[in-house]
Amino acid sequence: MATATLLTAALVLPAATAYADPAPADATPAPWCEGKESDGTTLFFVDTQFSSALLTYGNEALTATGKVLAQEPDGTLAPYSGPYTLSVTLGSAGLYAAVGTVAADGSFTVHKSVPESAGKQQLTLSAVVDRMGFCGPSTQVDPVTEPTRIVLDKATAADVPAWGTTSISGTLEYQGQDGTWHPATGQPLTLQGAHSTQAGTTGSDGRFSFTQDVYNTPTHWTVDARDHTGGWDEYLTGTSAGFDITSIVQHATLYLASAKVDAHSRLSVSVSADSTDAAVPGNVLYLQQSADGKTGWTTVDRIPANPLPVARAVTLTVSNPHGYWRLFSPAATDFPAAYSNTVHTSVYATKVTGGKPNHTTVSRNSYVSFSGHVYEQGTTGPWKPVTHSYVTLLFRPAGQKTWLSQGRVKTDDSGAYRISGKATTSGTWAVVWYTPDSAHVDAQGPQTYVHA
Numbered sequence: 001m002a003t004a005t006l007l008t009a010a011l012v013l014p015a016a017t018a019y020a021d022p023a024p025a026d027a028t029p030a031p032w033c034e035g036k037e038s039d040g041t042t043l044f045f046v047d048t049q050f051s052s053a054l055l056t057y058g059n060e061a062l063t064a065t066g067k068v069l070a071q072e073p074d075g076t077l078a079p080y081s082g083p084y085t086l087s088v089t090l091g092s093a094g095l096y097a098a099v100g101t102v103a104a105d106g107s108f109t110v111h112k113s114v115p116e117s118a119g120k121q122q123l124t125l126s127a128v129v130d131r132m133g134f135c136g137p138s139t140q141v142d143p144v145t146e147p148t149r150i151v152l153d154k155a156t157a158a159d160v161p162a163w164g165t166t167s168i169s170g171t172l173e174y175q176g177q178d179g180t181w182h183p184a185t186g187q188p189l190t191l192q193g194a195h196s197t198q199a200g201t202t203g204s205d206g207r208f209s210f211t212q213d214v215y216n217t218p219t220h221w222t223v224d225a226r227d228h229t230g231g232w233d234e235y236l237t238g239t240s241a242g243f244d245i246t247s248i249v250q251h252a253t254l255y256l257a258s259a260k261v262d263a264h265s266r267l268s269v270s271v272s273a274d275s276t277d278a279a280v281p282g283n284v285l286y287l288q289q290s291a292d293g294k295t296g297w298t299t300v301d302r303i304p305a306n307p308l309p310v311a312r313a314v315t316l317t318v319s320n321p322h323g324y325w326r327l328f329s330p331a332a333t334d335f336p337a338a339y340s341n342t343v344h345t346s347v348y349a350t351k352v353t354g355g356k357p358n359h360t361t362v363s364r365n366s367y368v369s370f371s372g373h374v375y376e377q378g379t380t381g382p383w384k385p386v387t388h389s390y391v392t393l394l395f396r397p398a399g400q401k402t403w404l405s406q407g408r409v410k411t412d413d414s415g416a417y418r419i420s421g422k423a424t425t426s427g428t429w430a431v432v433w434y435t436p437d438s439a440h441v442d443a444q445g446p447q448t449y450v451h452a
Contacts, residue, residue: 033135042071045136055143057235067106079106084130116143147175150241162216162276169209250277254327254340261321261347265441274309281332293324321347355431355445371418385415397427423452
């Protein structure tokens with residue numbers, strides 16, 4: 001009996017003891033560190049991964065991933081099941097924390113943008129249950145700025161028209177950590193000059209372009225890339241580049257209108273002139289004539305052009321009443337040659353040939369005789385006789401200013417004339433042809449003094 005009792009006692013085993021599975025090797029405990037008093041919850045961060053701690057342009061946020069698990073009463077780790085909502089934050093004392101949600105399996109992803117000005121510092125993962133905070137693992141971030149440069153398509157412009165426009169364009173680039181250069185997109189720039197400032201933004205390819213008004217003197221402009229009005233990425237250093245307009249092309253504007261020739265071969269024309277520089281070379285304009293409007297331009301008058309603008313009527317006697325007329329300003333420093341429009345007059349030229357007396361010394365009250373021809377010329381072609389048209393003999397007594405008519409005769413079929421006058425006293429004689437219409441100009445033979 002005793003033996004049986006002892007055998008039975010030997011077979012009775014002690015009560016079973018429950019042993020929790022060991023926590024994963026990379027599980028990091030997150031002790032309670034702030035907020036209201038802990039309710040006994042114990043949390044662990046598992047499989048925690050941080051993205052690159054070196055933050056640069058285009059890579060300006062730290063990303064943390066992993067799982068946050070709660071320790072069960074039996075020592076095992078499992079997703080937190082309540083009673084409160086669990087969230088994860090990433091931040092530091094000097095930065096607002098970024099908040100990430102926790103999935104049902106305890107996994108999380110949280111991004112924290114870090115301004116370059118934050119500098120090197122520790123960012124800590126925290127798990128938050130109600131108003132309790134559990135401090136988890138941390139990592140040090142190192143925000144760095146990267147060099148930038150402006151590559152202009154061209155740094156200078158020459159011979160730019162005064163009061164016109166010019167284009168200033170190029171690319172903003174930044175230098176990556178591997179030393180290569182890349183476009184910097186969406187960054188603000190300004191174009192600054194002595195008279196104005198213009199704002200712009202780089203495109204998706206880092207390109208920018210400004211169209212700028214040009215004045216009438218060489219100018220320096222600065223393309224400046226930095227935070228003037230907001231929008232500049234502080235992970236980039238500021239930079240600038242200079243653009244110079246080295247020379248200006250001035251321009252004279254010349255215009256002719258209302259050209260006509262009267263019976264006395266006097267050309268009247270309306271002259272207008274202005275310049276981008278308030279002057280023309282030499283302050284003189286040249287009125288020129290050509291037979292065909294293309295070649296053989298000759299200067300017939302010099303017109304003062306100071307001050308500008310000029311707007312005046314000009315009248316002058318011309319030797320040839322038909323042809324083409326223009327204004328001309330010669331080339332000079334910063335000024336190309338300038339030409340006006342061309343105007344045309346088509347009045348016939350006329351001439352009296354002969355017209356000298358048969359004697360230059362005669363007895364008083366005797367007659368002096370004159371002979372010759374009258375011719376006309378159109379805009380082209382040879383001279384032709386003016387037939388059956390009157391010529392007049394004029395006399396001006398010595399010491400007098402007034403011309404007196406001594407009669408008139410008609411030309412014959414060949415345009416010839418012959419006329420005589422009584423020399424009552426010494427004086428000057430001349431044969432003239434007065435035009436009967438507006439298509440011709442008057443013509444006159446030589447003036448000859450006859451002693452009587």
